[in-house]
Amino acid sequence: MRRKIGLAELENIAMGAAVLGTGGGGDPYIGKLMAAQAIREYGPVELVTVDEVPDDDMTVAIAMMGAPTVMVEKIPGGRECIDAFKAVQSFLGKPIKYVYSIEAGGINSTIPITLAAQLHLPLLDLDGMGRAFPEIQMVTHTLFGITATPFTMADEKGNSAVLSTIDNRWMETFARSIAVNMGATAHIGCYAATGKQQREAAVHGTMSLAEKIGATIFKARADHANVLRAIQDVTGAFLVFHGKLIDVQRRTVAGFARGEAILDGIGVDAGSQMTIEFQNENLIAKRDGAAVVTVPDLITMIEEDTGEPITTEQLRYGYRVFVLGIPSHEHWRTTQGLKVVGPRYFGYDVDFTPVEQRFRN
């Protein structure tokens, strides 16, 4: 199926991407402004489902990496995406016919839209996570042996680099260092894959899902309907906790925003406390000390009245929120998937239990 992404669709995608960002992924706001400008200038972007892509056609992910806090302040120059894209193409020595989002959660939902508009390339309706994750190798493509190489980086000053590594974990190591030296953010091109590979390895339909979540939130608000219920209907989210933010600890360690948020229960949850620990994204939610939702399932906080998703950098005392648990894609729930993004990878001594086994709607 093919359809157009214009300004209205973009608005919805950015809102939905914040829900899928599970607290991180970078604020989609700046990315949305860039994409909106590109759509105004070059016209709407064609969104294509993976079944339309010939087996051998090449696709590439275009994204931003770095510290979300810096992305808000250091505005891109506008040429970086194109530089990163062209560098991948010249390394591969063949044309790339589609772009895609490596991370549907947060800012990287909209970054590839900018490039797709600028170069008149179709955008694939899929991503490599079905959410947001903090590190380069945390992509479903990794689980299917697809390499991040050639990995290209560009910054607003004109610096650029091409990386080839022996595995995707090494790519995270080197790319993080270069991103820091580029000024804590960089545009990247990576995970070039054929249509055939995308059918197997990607998380399908996530651009449409983000758009649908966004549209649902806006409509529920306009109708003065129950935003929480609307989000649950479209995402399959479980209500994990209702509470008020009473404390946030935050520190920036090795290029990441790490910390924890503490919530006092409200209503049916009164008398209980929830702690949510994060590394850019929310990683684990503990109710009275016991883990109830963990990565790779999504933990998203939405503001009680507006349904607005709250990112970890926005957390502050006094917010009243619903904590949602959303089941992750099945790729992440395999033994192999949990090795890459399970709670133990992030240093938690707990086993992953699917959110739907602990909660009922």
Place this chain on the structure above:
Amino acid sequence: MALWTVTEIDAEAIAIGAGILGTGGGGNPYLGKLRLQKLLRAGHTVAVIDIEDLPLDALIVEVGTMGAPTVGIEKLPSADESRRPVEALQAYIGKSIDALICSEIGGANSVEPLIVGALTGKPVVDADGMGRAFPELQMSTHFIGGVACFPAALADEKGNKIVFGHLLNPAQLERFARDICVLMGCRAMYAMALMTGQQARDTSVPRTLSLARKVGEAVLLARKTKDHITDAILAVTDGKALFAGKLLDVQRKTTGGFARGSLRIEGQDAYRGAWLHIAFQNENLIAWDGSATERGSVLACVPDLICLIETDTGEPITTEQLRYGLRVVVLAIPCTNRLRTPEALNVIGPAAFGYPDVDYRPMPKTPGIGIE
């Protein structure tokens, strides 16, 4: 047209000469020498060509290794690691590179291009980008002379490769590459400073591989004939003896990835009663006279070379080998004129190393002897 073809004995002599031209740093060429000799024994050959014989449009690139010399001794390169950066760079530019050149003749990077030459069959230009050793990538006559700092390739022994396609300036290259080098395990191979034959003629320090060999041969001969080794070194380098004595004190700290420090030498024989102070950052930077406790006036400083030679063996002493009790002769050797321009002194003069109060007064040079 080959000027000479490297033999195992040449490798021995170059390693000795490069140790002296390393001016206290540059890493130990010993392991590289062994690798080169092994390749030569296995039937590989490497030709050294004169810079004047290079076609003006030939493509030349510096190859070498960067990182902590202390790690370089422990983490040995894999068999074909040295050729990977050149291959990555060739793939990136889509062209074949015609010849290799040394980035720094002082220390380990003197033999590295010869190893890559032996592995790839590419000739090595008889020249380098320093005429000595320096701690940072931007400290090169190639970059100072306007050779672009991109594209530049880094590779490690595991198979990781990174090509910097565009960088603002050589100092940025140093910054990006240094951090990657640390992540690669504190030692990485590089290919950088891609230049034409014309640019090499305009910016390189010529005939320094030959000079390193000549210095090494002079040392080997003096050892055999039991002649004064330091006299033999001075005769071919146009240097002078600054001091002789016993090392009394070394202060060392590792900051910002460098071995920085200072030392004191108490004079012996002709220098009895006098003192010499030296400051170093990987390489020896400045030598002062003075008292036991106070530095006096500057006797020699960067970019001229300050070399410590062990009195008995004639072996150069690197800054990481410095220790109490060593008997040393201190030599000063005039550097290339390419490092004496105002533009060069901005990058490698005393002020660039944190000594803004030290004025560089060039040592006199005798035409036709030593570093050109």
